[in-house]
């Protein structure tokens with residue numbers, strides 16, 4: 001198969017869909033990989049490294065789209081790319097269709113095959129192509145929180161780990177899923193006094209078994225949160241209720257009970273935030289202050305560490321890309337139910353129920369666009 005990797009052109013996007021190692025794995029299997037010049041630069045991969053791995057380097061985005069059967073990207077195509085997409089061309093990338101109606105209509109019109117990273121789903125309902133970004137954001141939340149706790153950045157001026165003779169900072173983590181677990185690991189590693197709250201008692205049991213002694217677990221409820229915020233130095237919002245807006249676990253009135261210079265990192269900002277006073281910020285201007293409490297609410301945290309994020313993402317996408325390239329999308333999606341759930345828009349049909357419902361569009365069962373299953377002898 002001919003696979004194309006264009007340079008990401010969305011504002012501030014430095015990730016790239018394939019690393020030189022990924023190129024090498026595909027080329028080894030007999031595929032042709034065409035990479036747009038400088039596509040890997042933002043993540044620290046040079047054109048020379050791609051060439052050495054066997055990629056064909058192309059000068060323009062038009063060349064990449066024009067000559068490829070599968071396009072691998074990170075972000076959804078933006079308006080200037082719509083006309084480059086050809087009928088029947090497979091696009092494997094994050095789409096987040098439900099959040100942008102014009103993109104959905106454009107992909108229907110182009111009759112592309114849109115396989116969305118965010119809806120590829122394993123049998124246990126986990127989302128293997130979203131997990132790596134949650135891992136990055138979770139770990140980063142402590143790094144950023146520690147930074148903004150410094151006095152020159154308007155924090156309390158407290159070191160997370162303390163020093164001998166001085167107690168460590170208190171870190172409160174709301175939600176013990178992927179983000180919360182990674183945040184807890186980082187905070188614990190730095191020596192902080194960590195508490196994770198969740199509503200899932202089974203999850204709390206698991207965390208209690210695997211976390212070091214400086215991590216406590218607790219049941220998430222308003223009473224407990226009200227008490228803990230008064231003495232916490234860093235609070236990380238990491239809750240998720242699938243398919244719904246995040247609940248406001250920290251309300252505006254609680255801010256006045258916190259100590260001045262407390263730092264709130266609301267990772268759940270992309271689902272509306274679990275802190276009532278959360279509003280999305282950017283890496284250019286990541287924080288704002290309300291009632292002497294520092295708010296960090298960057299909606300694309302992994303964007304600040306493109307080297308790590310690119311490697312983490314491509315580790316997860318490559319095995320699927322290899323299946324798609326080797327079998328073609330129809331057979332790969334017929335054989336693998338995880339990939340099948342990634343199909344959102346195919347040949348002008350919306351085949352993912354959530355996207356159809358979001359915009360009142362007709363919905364077609366995914367089976368109508370797939371080959372009939374091969375009979376088992």
Ligand SMILES: NC(=O)c1ccc[n+]([C@@H]2O[C@H](COP(=O)([O-])OP(=O)(O)OC[C@H]3O[C@@H](n4cnc5c(N)ncnc54)[C@H](O)[C@@H]3O)[C@@H](O)[C@H]2O)c1
Pocket residue numbers: 131133134135137174175176177178179180197198199200203220238239240241246247249266267268269270271298299300301302
């Ligand atoms: N800002 C960013 O750059 C960025 C990056 C990645 C992920 N995220 C977001 O981070 C959030 C968390 O993602 P995740 O992958 O960890 O999700 P997850 O599903 O792994 O974990 C969510 C956890 O929240 C818990 N929860 C639900 N309601 C709760 C409540 N009332 N109190 C306490 N816990 C509660 C759940 O039981 C679950 O354990 C999501 O909104 C995700 O979109 C943001």
